[in-house]
Amino acid sequence: MSAVTPDVNGDLVVDAQDVARVTAAEGGALPQDDIDCNGVIDSADVAIVNAHLGHLCADNLPTIPRSWGTVKAIYR
Numbered sequence: 001m002s003a004v005t006p007d008v009n010g011d012l013v014v015d016a017q018d019v020a021r022v023t024a025a026e027g028g029a030l031p032q033d034d035i036d037c038n039g040v041i042d043s044a045d046v047a048i049v050n051a052h053l054g055h056l057c058a059d060n061l062p063t064i065p066r067s068w069g070t071v072k073a074i075y076r
Helices: 016-024 041-049 067-073
Strands: none
Touching: 016 041
């Protein structure tokens, strides 16, 4: 199983660099640039990335601290 994201360069933000990369890859078939998974990189993939411009994934997402013992107890 593979996953695709409009953040094709992996810098945690969808920006002009991602649009440029997918636009440059048009006509190709690299899985990481084929956002709609139809087997070819085309204007639909560029449109998807453009629709996500400015979206970001914070690298400091809050988590609830738990001990490993608590996790084990849940699955016993």
